[in-house]
Amino acid sequence: MGKAKLLKIFKSLKTRIFCIVILAGVIPCIILHVGILERYMDNAVSVRTNEVQTQIKIIADHLLTYNYLFDNTNEVVNAELSQLSNLYDGRVLVVDENLKIIKDTYAISEGKTIISEDIVKCLKDGVAVNQLEGKKYIEIIVPIEEKLAEGTSRIAGVMLTSVSTDSIISSYEYIKSRAYLLEMCALVVVFGMAYFLSRKLLKPFERITESINEVKNGFTDEEINVRDYTETERIGDAFNQMLGRMKVLDDSRQEFVSNVSHELKTPLASMKVLADSLLAQEDVPAELYREFMTDIATEIDRENKIITDLLSLVKMTRTSEDMNVETMDINSILELLLKRLGPIAARAGVKIIFESRRPVSAEVDEVKLTLALSNLVENAIKYNIEDGWVKVVLDADHQYFTVEVSDSGIGIPQESIEHIYERFYRVDKSHSKEIGGTGLGLAITRSAVLMHRGSINVSSVEGVGTVFTVKIPLTYIV
Numbered sequence: 001m002g003k004a005k006l007l008k009i010f011k012s013l014k015t016r017i018f019c020i021v022i023l024a025g026v027i028p029c030i031i032l033h034v035g036i037l038e039r040y041m042d043n044a045v046s047v048r049t050n051e052v053q054t055q056i057k058i059i060a061d062h063l064l065t066y067n068y069l070f071d072n073t074n075e076v077v078n079a080e081l082s083q084l085s086n087l088y089d090g091r092v093l094v095v096d097e098n099l100k101i102i103k104d105t106y107a108i109s110e111g112k113t114i115i116s117e118d119i120v121k122c123l124k125d126g127v128a129v130n131q132l133e134g135k136k137y138i139e140i141i142v143p144i145e146e147k148l149a150e151g152t153s154r155i156a157g158v159m160l161t162s163v164s165t166d167s168i169i170s171s172y173e174y175i176k177s178r179a180y181l182l183e184m185c186a187l188v189v190v191f192g193m194a195y196f197l198s199r200k201l202l203k204p205f206e207r208i209t210e211s212i213n214e215v216k217n218g219f220t221d222e223e224i225n226v227r228d229y230t231e232t233e234r235i236g237d238a239f240n241q242m243l244g245r246m247k248v249l250d251d252s253r254q255e256f257v258s259n260v261s262h263e264l265k266t267p268l269a270s271m272k273v274l275a276d277s278l279l280a281q282e283d284v285p286a287e288l289y290r291e292f293m294t295d296i297a298t299e300i301d302r303e304n305k306i307i308t309d310l311l312s313l314v315k316m317t318r319t320s321e322d323m324n325v326e327t328m329d330i331n332s333i334l335e336l337l338l339k340r341l342g343p344i345a346a347r348a349g350v351k352i353i354f355e356s357r358r359p360v361s362a363e364v365d366e367v368k369l370t371l372a373l374s375n376l377v378e379n380a381i382k383y384n385i386e387d388g389w390v391k392v393v394l395d396a397d398h399q400y401f402t403v404e405v406s407d408s409g410i411g412i413p414q415e416s417i418e419h420i421y422e423r424f425y426r427v428d429k430s431h432s433k434e435i436g437g438t439g440l441g442l443a444i445t446r447s448a449v450l451m452h453r454g455s456i457n458v459s460s461v462e463g464v465g466t467v468f469t470v471k472i473p474l475t476y477i478v
């Protein structure tokens with residue numbers, strides 16, 4: 001299996017739920033196993049050791065009382081020793097301070113000398129020594145401590161016991177086999193649950209994917225409704241909203257296309273009428289020819305203007321990748337733009353006033369910003385009165401610069417204000433036609449301003465004038 005495929009499998013939520021459930025089941029098993037079973041052995045050994053030690057200490061006292069180290073025939077002590085040895089299935093040795101074995105419950109080594117590091121150590125330190133001999137025996141060495149006067153004591157010998165761990169081991173084995181059995185059962189249950197849960201829990205998500213695919217493939221545009229979980233509900237709602245938005249976008253696109261066709265056809269229709277009427281007449285006078293041809297040329301110009309504006313608008317509605325941002329001097333951009341519009345203003349008898357409150361340099365797309373502001377100034381000139389004025393004010397704070405374009409023109413009716421940024425919208429179609437607009441200018445301006453992450457505002461009083469305010473950040477925010 002390839003690495004990519006493995007990665008994909010692990011990325012799946014199904015696999016993860018499966019693993020989590022298994023871990024949730026297996027980890028407690030391991031903890032119980034280690035925590036209880038593994039400690040059982042140590043615990044049982046130390047309990048047994050303590051028990052034996054206590055008994056030996058009691059017998060050790062008896063040994064001293066009956067002076068057993070010098071005479072090992074005492075019946076009471078011998079009985080106690082053999083009882084101890086029987087009880088724990090072990091061997092008891094009594095050794096004196098010269099390492100001579102006084103008593104061996106197995107009666108093998110009596111009278112011999114025993115050399116053992118542990119015994120020597122015990123004799124010297126007077127501290128009991130315990131150790132596990134290959135797991136099968138616990139070896140316990142206890143000093144025989146003789147109390148002397150004034151709280152001192154003397155080690156008179158040691159008692160050495162080997163206690164079998166058979167009974168401990170067999171109960172350990174029993175518990176262990178039970179534990180393994182239960183653990184196996186638990187594992188089977190956990191695996192089953194993991195398999196079941198990982199499939200069952202994710203079913204609703206699979207249903208969502210199916211529904212989305214159906215919409216994607218165009219079989220249906222029904223809304224998704226998977227109400228099993230809050231999460232699936234949320235995904236469904238978000239998707240349905242997106243679907244709604246797509247429908248709106250689709251509608252507006254269709255509307256745009258039909259508007260465009262209509263707008264493009266209007267000049268063509270005029271041209272057709274003009275051309276037809278010329279063709280229908282014979283011996284057309286030269287002046288009439290000239291007049292009609294002039295009209296046709298005007299219509300061609302208009303067609304051209306619409307197409308140019310449409311192309312500008314399309315450019316404006318693309319992503320921010322199309323932004324060609326550079327740090328520019330806004331003052332000189334405005335000066336250049338106003339100089340270019342000067343002749344148009346002069347023809348319309350409108351005076352342009354430029355007021356720059358401070359030098360401003362900002363990160364902008366020069367072409368787009370120029371187009372946006374030109375449209376505003378052009379409108380202010382076009383929709384003005386005789387001897388009117390247009391005022392352009394540039395200002396800035398530490399975050400934004402503002403360009404305010406105000407005019408002494410005809411103003412915009414209150415009910416039209418919310419529509420002026422719509423494509424092809426014109427307040428007064430007939431009047432605007434003689435002024436010669438396409439209705440795309442403000443749509444272009446607004447898109448350009450938004451592409452700069454700026455805002456545009458308008459306030460207008462009919463018969464008094466209009467103020468457009470554009471506010472754009474000094475540094476371009478991607």
Ligand SMILES: Nc1ncnc2c1ncn2[C@@H]1O[C@H](COP(=O)(O)OP(=O)(O)O)[C@@H](O)[C@H]1O
Pocket residue numbers: 375379380383407409410411412420425426427428432436437438439440441442443466
């Ligand atoms: N400064 C203004 N004063 C009065 N009316 C304006 C002004 N600017 C825009 N308008 C109105 O808004 C409409 C839309 O403007 P715009 O999108 O630039 O299209 P147009 O090509 O007609 O200029 C204009 O037709 C006009 O009616």
Ligand SMILES: [Mg+2]
Pocket residue numbers: 375378379437438439440441442
């Ligand atoms: Mg315009």
